[in-house]
Amino acid sequence: MQRTAILLTNDDGIDAPGLVAMHQAISQWIQISGNQDRYDITVVAPDRGRSECGHSVTTTRDLAVTEVQSRWFAVDGTPVDCVRSAMTVLCPNASLVFSGINAGANLGVDLLVSGTFAAAREAALHGVPSMAVSHYRRPDVPKTWDHTGRWLKPVLDSFFREVMSTGNFDVGMTANDSEHRPGQLWNVNLPAIDPDTDLPPMFDCEVERKPMQRAGTLKDPPEVLAKSQSATGSEPMSRRVERQPIQIQSDFHGRPRSSGTDVERCFSGNLTISRISPYPA
Template identity: 40%
Template sequence: MHILLTNDDGLRAPGLQILKRELAACGYRLTVVAPNGQRSAASHSMTINKALYCREETDEAGIREIAVSGTPVDCVKMAMEYFLAEDKPQLIISGINNGYNLGSDVLYSGTVSAAMEGPYYQVPALAVSMYPLEEERCAQTARLVHELVEKVVVRGRFPGILNVNVPPAGDISLDNVCVVPQTVQIYHNVVAEKRDLDGSLCYHIVGDIDMEGAPENSDVACIRSGRIAVTPLRWQQTAMAAIDDVKSCL
């Protein structure tokens, strides 16, 4: 199987490099196309008003790696439309991200948005995140990704998007996986007021995650209980249940 790897933390981010190493050991053929630097919270943005610059090289294991000056979505589009146009991958994996992508955060996540490109190209995709990103647990998570790919994508022929989040402690195995819906991710202290070096007033969007208020049987509650959250997502956003309501209003 040919897999496209990407992320929003940058080509040299430890999570991506560990995932590459572990999946290569499992025998997959890999191509890496990722941002040339940090692009967290890029959401589904694309670069349309300025040029993209790409740097291609091959790592010591012979794996093709391409750094792109744009967003995670740019990376997938460059891969599918240009670099791999004649050698399309059968799967896209975005990650392993340093930090959760839970609940409504998937709307802002560059990691998840890259995976959202999969169904557009009729390719299944995984977004994988964990916190904190420690080398050994990250390697274990990469091996779990291999198991998910074999069971869900290869055998199960799942055609869509899986969002995977791994907690800071607990067993990293299929036995500790919960398949759960996303919820609303609540933050406190979202805007921080600060002073710049010259004394100017400025603001930072930050926020403290509220892990306690999430309902049971949700991705946030799953992480809170020390289990791995797996959530199927879709990129189509039409509210089908509201179609008739809106028609009746008009």
């Protein structure tokens, strides 16, 4: 039997504990389900934290890749760079992609800036079923990872069952295909509750569309730059130039939320699953 290739990535970097937790969760699921001889896992992740970089990519230079341990690769690029590097070179036969576990929730309009979600979305655009996993955090709840495999097991059960039942499992898409089908794209968020909880309630829900409220502050004092170059860069100008920082603040935990959306459900202590189209509109 040909083994199925699973790709793992994230946006917190190759050394992030959430990536290790994701690897362990998938490995545990494979073992419990009796599929040890069916799947291979390859990790391709940024060489350092790349949070909130969205769907950005590197196009002006080559990417450097380092195999830090067997089947674990660090790429000096964004999460989307990692997926592209994997699907073209490092793990070209990837049939499933998991991105995470992100240290912090990715809910609602967060998805527009989330590198975790962007990595999963990139794979789904190429026909590969993908899942982004994030963990909501609060200061009053221990930030541990050992429980995540237990919480994710029913999610993985549903994901693998649905992917296989719909036939959206074998990639094999080429430029000659008459019709391109995107892969399934799930966005999963674990709640910030007692990690000793056996299993949090699980809900399928829509993504919150209300943006987060923000306030900006112009900070004092300004930094004075004595000189600045002319537009042509040929001669210095004598005019006074001030550079002043702007601080933009928001209340993540107090953000707007509508009943039944991913934000409201996750903030209420539930595990949320949102099935999303990878296309821009």
